Amino acid sequence: MCLAVPGKVLDIHDDRGTRMATVDFGGVRKEICLAYVPEVEVGDYTIVHVGFAISRLDEASALETLQMFRDLGVDLDEEMTDQSPDGSTGTAP
Amino acid sequence: MRYLDEFRDPELAARLFADIARATTREWAIMEVCGGQTHAIIRNGIDQLLPPAIELIHGPGCPVCVTPLAVIDKALAIAGMPDVVFCSFGDMLRVPGSEHDLFQVRSHGGDVRVVYSPLDAVRIAEDNPGKQVVFFAIGFETTAPANAMAVFQARQRGLTNFSLLVSHVLVPPAMEAIMSSSNGSSNGSRTSRVDGFLAAGHVCSVMGSWQYEPLVERYGVPIVVTGFEPLDVLEGIRRVVIQLEAGTATLENAYPRVVQAAGNIPAQAMINDVFEVCDRTWRGIGEIAGSGWRLNERYRAFDAEERFDVAAIDSPESTRCRSGEVLQGLITPHECEAFGRECTPRTPLGATMVSSEGACAAYYQYRRLDATGVELRGRGG
Ligand code: SF4
Numbered sequence: 001m002c003l004a005v006p007g008k009v010l011d012i013h014d015d016r017g018t019r020m021a022t023v024d025f026g027g028v029r030k031e032i033c034l035a036y037v038p039e040v041e042v043g044d045y046t047i048v049h050v051g052f053a054i055s056r057l058d059e060a061s062a063l064e065t066l067q068m069f070r071d072l073g074v075d076l077d078e079e080m081t082d083q084s085p086d087g088s089t090g091t092a093p
Numbered sequence: 094m095r096y097l098d099e100f101r102d103p104e105l106a107a108r109l110f111a112d113i114a115r116a117t118t119r120e121w122a123i124m125e126v127c128g129g130q131t132h133a134i135i136r137n138g139i140d141q142l143l144p145p146a147i148e149l150i151h152g153p154g155c156p157v158c159v160t161p162l163a164v165i166d167k168a169l170a171i172a173g174m175p176d177v178v179f180c181s182f183g184d185m186l187r188v189p190g191s192e193h194d195l196f197q198v199r200s201h202g203g204d205v206r207v208v209y210s211p212l213d214a215v216r217i218a219e220d221n222p223g224k225q226v227v228f229f230a231i232g233f234e235t236t237a238p239a240n241a242m243a244v245f246q247a248r249q250r251g252l253t254n255f256s257l258l259v260s261h262v263l264v265p266p267a268m269e270a271i272m273s274s275s276n277g278s279s280n281g282s283r284t285s286r287v288d289g290f291l292a293a294g295h296v297c298s299v300m301g302s303w304q305y306e307p308l309v310e311r312y313g314v315p316i317v318v319t320g321f322e323p324l325d326v327l328e329g330i331r332r333v334v335i336q337l338e339a340g341t342a343t344l345e346n347a348y349p350r351v352v353q354a355a356g357n358i359p360a361q362a363m364i365n366d367v368f369e370v371c372d373r374t375w376r377g378i379g380e381i382a383g384s385g386w387r388l389n390e391r392y393r394a395f396d397a398e399e400r401f402d403v404a405a406i407d408s409p410e411s412t413r414c415r416s417g418e419v420l421q422g423l424i425t426p427h428e429c430e431a432f433g434r435e436c437t438p439r440t441p442l443g444a445t446m447v448s449s450e451g452a453c454a455a456y457y458q459y460r461r462l463d464a465t466g467v468e469l470r471g472r473g474g
Pocket of ligand 1: 413414415416417419426429430431432433436437441442443444445446453
């Protein structure tokens with residue numbers, strides 16, 4: 001559950017006063033809360049944990065990390081939907 | 094060096110290993126607090142490639158693993174009630190309670206749903222006004238801003254059918270407990286056998302690294318804030334070893350691309366708005382003073398324990414499972430009799446075998462064969 005994955009902010013919108021974004025994680029897109037990273041803009045990379053951006057990240061580090069998850073065989077799609085009943089992927093706090 | 098080619102940059106990895114080997118002149122025990130780091134270490138065989146004088150001790154940094162049995166039993170009780178939608182991160186579904194797990198509640202007709210974000214649970218509550226929607230809010234400091242936002246939004250939107258079952262835990266008090274425990278051999282003024290720590294980078298990205306200064310001062314241990322990629326972990330170990338050999342103890346940030354000293358201020362503000370510090374029991378370890386968060390007075394109405402009257406549930410822990418000792422770094426999973434026999438990820442006796450962040454699961458996935466004496470392989474299966 002604690003996996004924090006870098007993704008790229010594609011667009012930013014407002015949901016009843018909360019700053020939200022569509023974020024791309026190497027092909028998987030999710031709606032992510034940007035409330036805690038007011039400095040993040042469209043095109044930036046950010047580290048996302050359980051649907052929340054927690055930190056900005058430069059592009060090179062972000063791409064390296066995404067590649068590492070692929071190398072490790074982490075299924076980003078599954079991680080993002082968190083549908084695996086046995087929680088077979090994850091990294092901690 | 095048979096695993097080196099599995100590092101993203103094998104040359105850099107080789108250089109880091111060589112640096113560490115050159116610097117090491119005596120025995121050191123280094124604890125990685127975070128289960129994600131444990132996973133990277135075991136998977137890449139970092140512990141086996143380090144000089145034998147360096148022992149890596151796996152810490153309690155897996156939120157799924159330390160959620161107490163009584164809280165799991167409360168979750169099971171609530172999830173089995175009529176007109177309840179129980180929402181959880183996927184990892185919690187197979188964690189064994191006293192009698193069954195959330196997965197079984199679901200197969201017996203309970204409405205148990207896996208969500209990616211706590212905000213998904215808020216949406217479910219809005220869409221189902223006739224149901225009580227409960228979110229299982231577990232996690233370390235990294236997850237707290239998300240869970241806090243969920244209850245903040247629920248309150249703002251006037252939702253009366255949303256609540257949180259909270260079992261939040263905090264890293265610094267757990268490290269303090271480990272340092273002040275009387276387990277292990279004596280080392281100077283300290284009683285713990287841990288000589289240095291790798292601190293979990295994502296916890297620090299929220300709370301800031303300053304939180305660890307008091308530990309460095311009080312116990313004279315080097316603490317290096319570290320990321321989760323194998324190379325990050327290696328760099329963290331290198332910095333701890335260099336400090337230990339030089340006889341210094343400072344707080345270093347080896348993960349500056351994500352962690353700032355002050356942490357994430359807006360996230361901390363939200364946490365402070367919603368939570369307050371409380372004592373918390375850690376599964377297998379026991380109560381640690383000031384080691385958790387619970388909803389504060391203003392949000393108490395959203396506390397599922399009160400709404401569903403399950404606060405009194407108290408469950409004795411199994412005596413078979415030695416996860417408490419595993420979580421404190423006192424034994425490795427192999428030393429547990431049940432490991433790989435009665436206890437496997439499919440039939441887990443303890444939470445450390447369920448979550449991939451748990452040390453037992455990491456050993457099962459990558460080191461199962463050690464226990465039976467068969468030759469090691471880099472990639473487990
Ligand atoms: S191997 Fe299983 S029974 Fe033994 S400590 Fe780990 S989780 Fe508990």
